[in-house]
Amino acid sequence: xxxxxxxxxxxxxxxxxxxxxxxxxxxxxxxxxxxxxxxxxxxxxxxxxxxxxxxxxxxxxxxxxxxxxxxxxxxxxxxxxxxxxxxxxxxxxxxxxxxxxxxxxxxxxxxxxxxxxxxxxxxxxxxxxxxxxxxxxxxxxxxxxxxxxxxxxxxxxxxxxxxxxxxxxxxxxxxxxxxxxxxxxxxxxxxxxxxxxxxxxxxxxxxxxxxxxxxxxxxxxxxxxxxxxxxxxxxxxxxxxxxxxxxxxxxxxxxxxxxxxxxxxxxxxxxxxxxxxxxxxxxxxxxxxxxxxxxxxxxxxxxxxxxxxxxxxxxxxxxxxxxxxxxxxxxxxxxxxxxx
Amino acid sequence: xxxxxxxxxxxxxxxxxxxxxxxxxxxxxxxxxxxxxxxxxxxxxxxxxxxxxxxxxxxxxxxxxxxxxxxxxxxxxxxxxxxxxxxxxxxxxxxxxxxxxxxxxxxxxxxxxxxxxxxxxxxxxxxxxxxxxxxxxxxxxxxxxxxxxxxxxxxxxxxxxxxxxxxxxxxxxxxxxxxxxxxxxxxxxxxxxxxxxxxxxxxxxxxxxxxxxxxxxxxxxxxxxxxxxxxxxxxxxxxxxxxxxxxxxxxxxxxxxxxxxxxxxxxxxxxxxxxxxxxxxxxxxxxxxxxxxxxxxxxxxxxxxxxxxxxxxxxxxxxxxxxxxxxxxxxxxxxxxxxx
Numbered sequence: 001x002x003x004x005x006x007x008x009x010x011x012x013x014x015x016x017x018x019x020x021x022x023x024x025x026x027x028x029x030x031x032x033x034x035x036x037x038x039x040x041x042x043x044x045x046x047x048x049x050x051x052x053x054x055x056x057x058x059x060x061x062x063x064x065x066x067x068x069x070x071x072x073x074x075x076x077x078x079x080x081x082x083x084x085x086x087x088x089x090x091x092x093x094x095x096x097x098x099x100x101x102x103x104x105x106x107x108x109x110x111x112x113x114x115x116x117x118x119x120x121x122x123x124x125x126x127x128x129x130x131x132x133x134x135x136x137x138x139x140x141x142x143x144x145x146x147x148x149x150x151x152x153x154x155x156x157x158x159x160x161x162x163x164x165x166x167x168x169x170x171x172x173x174x175x176x177x178x179x180x181x182x183x184x185x186x187x188x189x190x191x192x193x194x195x196x197x198x199x200x201x202x203x204x205x206x207x208x209x210x211x212x213x214x215x216x217x218x219x220x221x222x223x224x225x226x227x228x229x230x231x232x233x234x235x236x237x238x239x240x241x242x243x244x245x246x247x248x249x250x251x252x253x254x255x256x257x258x259x260x261x262x263x264x265x266x267x268x269x270x271x272x273x274x275x276x277x278x279x280x281x282x283x284x285x286x287x288x289x290x291x292x293x294x295x296x297x298x299x300x301x302x303x304x305x306x307x308x309x310x311x312x313x314x315x316x317x318x319x320x321x322x323x324x325x326x327x328x329x330x331x332x333x334x335x336x337x338x339x340x
Numbered sequence: 341x342x343x344x345x346x347x348x349x350x351x352x353x354x355x356x357x358x359x360x361x362x363x364x365x366x367x368x369x370x371x372x373x374x375x376x377x378x379x380x381x382x383x384x385x386x387x388x389x390x391x392x393x394x395x396x397x398x399x400x401x402x403x404x405x406x407x408x409x410x411x412x413x414x415x416x417x418x419x420x421x422x423x424x425x426x427x428x429x430x431x432x433x434x435x436x437x438x439x440x441x442x443x444x445x446x447x448x449x450x451x452x453x454x455x456x457x458x459x460x461x462x463x464x465x466x467x468x469x470x471x472x473x474x475x476x477x478x479x480x481x482x483x484x485x486x487x488x489x490x491x492x493x494x495x496x497x498x499x500x501x502x503x504x505x506x507x508x509x510x511x512x513x514x515x516x517x518x519x520x521x522x523x524x525x526x527x528x529x530x531x532x533x534x535x536x537x538x539x540x541x542x543x544x545x546x547x548x549x550x551x552x553x554x555x556x557x558x559x560x561x562x563x564x565x566x567x568x569x570x571x572x573x574x575x576x577x578x579x580x581x582x583x584x585x586x587x588x589x590x591x592x593x594x595x596x597x598x599x600x601x602x603x604x605x606x607x608x609x610x611x612x613x614x615x616x617x618x619x620x621x622x623x624x625x626x627x628x629x630x631x632x633x634x635x636x637x638x639x640x641x642x643x644x645x646x647x648x649x650x651x652x653x654x655x656x657x658x659x660x661x662x663x664x665x666x667x668x669x670x671x672x673x674x675x676x677x678x679x680x
Contacts, residue, residue: 044521045503099469103462122443122506125465129439129472130499136476136492145480148488152476159470163385166462181384 017333019061025327026069029083033065036087040134051115051127056094063223064194065090067331071198071212074316074324081201084138085147089194091135092151096158096190098128103162104249146200154193161185170250170276172260172268179254183224184217191220211315215328218312223335225305228253229298230338232289244285250275254304256288258297267291302336309336357673359401365667366409369423373405376427380474391455391467396434403563404534405430407671411538411552414656414664421541424478425487429534431475432491436498436530438468443502444589486540494533501525510590510616512600512608519597523564524557531560551655555668558652563675565645568593569638570678572629584625590615594644596628598637607631642676649676 023030037056041049065086072082101114102121116124132155139148165182168174195216199209231246232255246253252275260271270287273279292298309332319325363370377396381389405426412422441454442461456464472495479488505522508514535556539549571586572595586593592615600611610627613619632638649672659665 043500043503045500045507047503047507048500096469099465103465121461123503125439125443126499126502126506129436129468130496130503132469132472133492133495133499136488137496140485140489140492143485145483145485148476149480152473152480155473156470156477159466159473160383160385160388162466163383163387163463163470166466167385167387 017330017337019063019066019331019334021323021327021330022066022070025073025323026066029069029086030062030066032080032083033062033069033086033090036083037090040087040091040138041131043130047119047123048127048130051098051119051123052094052131054118055097055115056090062090063331064093064190067191067194067216067219067328068197070324070328070331071195071216072201073198074212074319074322074328075198075202075204075208077198077202079201081142081144082198084142085197085201086194088135088138088151089190089197091131091138092155092158093190095128095132095135096162096186098124098131100162102128103166104245144200147197150193150196150200154189157185157189161187161189165251168252170278171252172256172271172276174252174257176254176257179252179257180221183221187224187227188217188220191223192216195219208318211318214315215312218308218315219332219335222305222308222312222332225254225301225308226335226338229255229301229305232292232298244288247274247285247288248280250278254301255292255297258300259288259291259295262295262297263291305336309333357670357677359403359406359671359674361663361667361670362406362410365413365663366406369409369426370402370406372420372423373402373409373426373430376423377430380427380431380478381471383470387459387463388467388470391438391459391463392434392471394458395437395455396430402430403671404433404530407531407534407556407559407668408537410664410668410671411535411556412541413538414552414659414662414668415538415542415544415548417538417542419541421482421484422538424482425537425541426534428475428478428491429530429537431471431478432495432498433530435468435472435475436502436526438464438471440502443506444585484540487537490533490536490540494529497525497529501527501529505591508592510618511592512596512611512616514592514597516594516597519592519594520561523561527564527567528557528560531563532556535559548658551658554655555652558648558655559672559675562645562648562652562672565594565641565648566675566678569595569641569645572632572638584628587614587625587628588620590618594641595632595637598640599628599631599635602635602637603631645676649673 038049038053041052041056043049068086068089069082098115101116102124105116114124115127135151136148139151161182161184164178165186168178168182192213193216195212196209199212202208228246231243231253233243246256256271256275260268263271270284270291274284274288312332313329316325316328378393381392381396383389408426408429409422438455441456442464445456454464455467475491476488479491501522501524504518505526508518508522532553533556535552536549539552542548568586571583571593573583586596596611596615600608603611610624610631614624614628652672653669656665656668
């Protein structure tokens, strides 16, 4: 198994996990989802499809809606409800991205200027609100109170997570547990909801819905841990994101948590100055990256991600071996391997 | 009838409309709503009840939830569903206020510092998102897809209206029709939804649901026209709002629309400089108020509000004469008379 190979050997392994099996499985459905997204972005206010189109078209992997599509497939669902519901998931995700970029004062996302830079914070807040409402309209059209509950709950938890993140921001005393609570809420809640929906439309028993939710939640945590690690990795440039965004914003992520705890007093003064006091000078990001390296904080963050990835993989154990199951397992590997 | 009395006589009239009959009718229910609001604001993130409590406790008339309560009563509903649903309406309203204050960069609301000033824009955006999600959770608990549709539709329309307002902002060429479209969307949609819910929980036929929706929509338009007029009235100070907020933000409201159209070239240059170019000097607000006076723009805005108020009143015509109906009629009069 890959898990027992040393890091270097694994990095050199010829075959790498990719999203291709997932794309092969749900590609046709995803085309329909993209169509539904375009159709439902429509509004009397021309700025709405314009701004929403900018961020939705900008790419992104459509990972969350693909999880809804693949989970529906895994549950043997043969209807069409997954299309609209996957669009809901993407709308909710996009709404949170728009609001995140305002909250973080970001100016780049996936290598493109963010909506708040192009159209202003005001429009980003309001179009986010619109997409969020539109998602609920689509769910009402779908007509399942159970789906509405899953996504209303997820949305509330996401907002809670974002607020908790504000509260831990710039606080180097944040514990790993607090960090995980934020990640579970702000990221993993939508992953788990996206997956659970598959069992709901498939009319599967609670044990399968719970399994898919667990898969999604642990995958989401692994995904975010890797994301937080990538923010200190040279690789990040290839994603179109500038390295060090989290550092500049004083975000306390797992790599920093580990390095802070493993460092000496002088190093902690450095972290406090940069992240709590926000006093950053030329060369500080480079120094942060050296400290992360010295304490193995990046590699160990990925190890933590592997742990959650394993739980996600095992959660799928109760499902029969199908193409859908293999594709979902590959997503776990992909999310972790993108760290290299 | 009050409508045919000249303005001055009416101002001197001893008996003035108030919200008292409404408070008498739904006071007990409103206490329960306030309790439900406090209970459902709860969150793991302490900042959420803190910030939400600030704006919700700050007062406001609770007009929208009271409309849900009174409409339910008008429809003969004797259960308890109106309590939670009125709380939803207030949560959605509060979420839009939080986002509005960020969008408008306001620093005062009802005489208190706004949440964005006290806790920052970031927290206001996220807590708004939370309240919005929480409203949908309460609706899911209630279990009516029809209510979910009414409020999901209203939420989408509100966001559209706010975006349209952004697009007309600072544009003195905005037509009265465009202005009304914005008002119908950003304000009247929640009033009409709040009222329609009464017919839904009461299980009343579509004609009554439509009548309540029409009442709410027209009341909402009248309410906003008066609000926009008050922003140029000395009376405004007593509401705890600073006069001239709309002027400073370059908002094109009905009084300005009328004065702009009725003015000469020199006056239009003045409005363009102040509202389009945002070049404002000492004395400009006073000059604006003189121009509004010269062209009767404030009084005529109130006349327009009366028109919508009359439609609202007549929409209730199909309901039998009850205490609830009288209270709702009084709301119309109250909303218009607060202009004096």
